[in-house]
Amino acid sequence: MVRYRVRGGNALRGTAFIQGAKNAVLPMIGAALLAPKGRTVLRNVPIIEDVRRAVELAEAVGAYVELHESERTLVIDASRVDSPVLPAEIARRFRGSVLFTPALLHRLGEAVVEGVGGCNLGSRNLDFHYLGYKRLGAIVDEEETVIHVKASGLTGATLYLDTPSHTGTENLIMAAALAKGTTVIENAALEPEVLDVIDMLTKMGARISGGGTGFITVEGVDELHAVEHTVMPDRLDAGVFAMAAAITGGELSLVGTGLDLGVVRYKLEQMGVEFARQGAVLHVRSEGKLRPINIITDTYPGFATDLQSPMMTVAALADGTSYIHERIFDGRFALAGELNKMGANVEVDGSRAVVRGRTPLTGTQVTAHDLRSGIALVLAGLAAEGETVIDSGYLIDRGHAHLAARMRALGADITREISER
Ligand SMILES: CC(=O)N[C@H]1[C@@H](OP(=O)(O)OP(=O)(O)OC[C@H]2O[C@@H](n3ccc(=O)[nH]c3=O)[C@H](O)[C@@H]2O)O[C@H](CO)[C@@H](O)[C@@H]1O
Ligand SMILES: C=C(OP(=O)(O)O)C(=O)O
Incomplete structure (x- = not known):
C-alpha cells in the first residue's frame, strides 16, 4: 500500500x-507492437505505474521489452508477439490496455480482451472501438466480460465517432494503418497526444493525413517498421x-x-x-x-x-x-x-x-x-x-x-x- x-x-x-505524457506513451507502446521486425526506442518515457503495467502486458503477449528507468527509455522488440490474450490481472489495472488490440489483430488475427481498467469515472464505454473494428471487417464477440475480436485482414471504411474519443481515435488509426485501402475517421479526437501518436506512426511508415482537423484519412500500407520516437x-x-x-x-x-x-x-x-x-x-x-x-x-x-x-x-x-x-x-x-x-x-x-x-x-x-x-x-x-x-x-x-x-x-x-x- x-x-x-x-x-x-x-x-x-x-x-x-x-x-513525458502518459496518454501518449501508452498508445505508442501499443503502436510499437505493430512492427514485426527490429526494435522500437521510446524516449522521455514517464516512469509511472501505467508504463510498468504496459511493459508487463507487452511481455505477456510475447514482446521483449527493456525499461531503462534512469534513461527514461523503452526498447521494444515485438518480433515474437505470439499470444492474443490480454490477461485480466494486468489489463484491468489500466485503461491503456485497450490500445494493444489493433497490433494483436494485425499480427495474430485476433485479440482477447479479458478486461480494461482505468480510473473509475462513471461510464467508460468502448463501443466506438469495437463498432469501428466491425466496420473495418472484424468480428467482435462478447462473452460476459471477455471480448474476442477476430479478423483475417481489415479493409478500409468510413467511420464516425459519436464523440471524439481519445483512445478510440488512436485505436482506429492503428487498425486502419495496415488495413487494405482508405479509411476516413470523422469526428476524430484533436488531443495533442493523438497527434504525437500520428507522428510516430507516420515515421513507422503509416500514411495518415488530417490529424488535428477532426477528419482523419488513413491509406493502408503493407507493413510498419520499428522507429525511435521522443514522447511529448x-x-x-x-x-x-x-x-x-x-x-x-x-x-x-x-x-x-x-x-x-x-x-x-x-x-x-x-x-x-x-x-x-x-x-x-x-x-x-x-x-x-x-x-x-x-x-x-x-x-x-x-x-x-x-x-x-x-x-x-x-x-x-x-x-x-x-x-x-x-x-x-x-x-x-x-x-x-x-x-x-x-x-x-x-x-x-x-x-x-x-x-x-x-x-x-x-x-x-x-x-x-x-x-x-x-x-x-x-x-x-x-x-x-x-x-x-x-x-x-x-x-x-x-x-x-x-x-x-x-x-x-x-x-x-x-x-x-x-x-x-
Ligand atoms: C489512456 C488515456 O488516453 N486516457 C485518457 C482518455 O481516456 P479514454 O480514451 O478512455 O476517454 P474517451 O475520450 O474515450 O471517453 C470520453 C467519453 O466518451 C465516452 N465513450 C468513449 C468511447 C466509446 O467507445 N464510447 C463512449 O461512449 C466515454 O464513456 C466517456 O464518457 O481520454 C480521456 C478524456 O480526455 C482522459 O480523461 C483519459 O486520461
Ligand atoms: C482518466 C485518466 O486516465 P485513464 O484513462 O488511464 O484511466 C487520467 O489520466 O486522468
Whole structure:
C-alpha cells in the first residue's frame, strides 16, 4: 500500500521537470507492437505505474521489452508477439490496455480482451472501438466480460465517432494503418497526444493525413517498421505543477513543457497567476491570492477533464464562488467529499459543482478515488494546515513519476511511504 504524507505551508520554488505524457506513451507502446521486425526506442518515457503495467502486458503477449528507468527509455522488440490474450490481472489495472488490440489483430488475427481498467469515472464505454473494428471487417464477440475480436485482414471504411474519443481515435488509426485501402475517421479526437501518436506512426511508415482537423484519412500500407520516437511532454503534469505554484504563492520554472498550457493557463491567469514564456521554459508565479473561476470541461482544445479535479482544489483556495461543469465523464466528482473533509465547501449537483472559497483547509486522512483526485488531494495538502495523509498512493503513481522527490526538490514537505496494508 502506497501512501503520501503532505505537510502544508511551504511555497514551491525552483525548477520543475515535467515528465513525458502518459496518454501518449501508452498508445505508442501499443503502436510499437505493430512492427514485426527490429526494435522500437521510446524516449522521455514517464516512469509511472501505467508504463510498468504496459511493459508487463507487452511481455505477456510475447514482446521483449527493456525499461531503462534512469534513461527514461523503452526498447521494444515485438518480433515474437505470439499470444492474443490480454490477461485480466494486468489489463484491468489500466485503461491503456485497450490500445494493444489493433497490433494483436494485425499480427495474430485476433485479440482477447479479458478486461480494461482505468480510473473509475462513471461510464467508460468502448463501443466506438469495437463498432469501428466491425466496420473495418472484424468480428467482435462478447462473452460476459471477455471480448474476442477476430479478423483475417481489415479493409478500409468510413467511420464516425459519436464523440471524439481519445483512445478510440488512436485505436482506429492503428487498425486502419495496415488495413487494405482508405479509411476516413470523422469526428476524430484533436488531443495533442493523438497527434504525437500520428507522428510516430507516420515515421513507422503509416500514411495518415488530417490529424488535428477532426477528419482523419488513413491509406493502408503493407507493413510498419520499428522507429525511435521522443514522447511529448505531459500537459497534465505541467498543469499540476503550475497549480502547485498558484496555491502556495510560489514561483516555478517548468522545464520540458514544450507546448503552452492553453486554456489551463488562461484560466489560471484569470485567477491571478502570472505566466511568462521564456524560450523553452514556462515561468509561473503567484502571490497566493486567487480569484474564483468558471470551468467547463471539454475535449481538446477545451479544458481537459483530467485537470478538473486539481482545479477544484485551486478553486477551494480562491476568494469567492467558483463553478465547475464536468461534461466528459458522468462520475468525476468523488474528490468533493474528500476536499470537504479538509474544510472545503464544495456542493455537487449532477454534473455541476459549486465551490465556495476560500475556506481554510486542514490536513486529515483522505482517499484518492482515482489518479486525478489523488493529485488534487496532494495539492490540497500543500496548502493545508497540518498533515494530510492520502491513500491509495498507487493511483497517483499511475500517472505522476517520482512525485514526492520532484516536489521535495521545490521545497514541499511530502513523503511517499510503503506500508504492509
Ligand atoms: C489512456 C488515456 O488516453 N486516457 C485518457 C482518455 O481516456 P479514454 O480514451 O478512455 O476517454 P474517451 O475520450 O474515450 O471517453 C470520453 C467519453 O466518451 C465516452 N465513450 C468513449 C468511447 C466509446 O467507445 N464510447 C463512449 O461512449 C466515454 O464513456 C466517456 O464518457 O481520454 C480521456 C478524456 O480526455 C482522459 O480523461 C483519459 O486520461
Ligand atoms: C482518466 C485518466 O486516465 P485513464 O484513462 O488511464 O484511466 C487520467 O489520466 O486522468
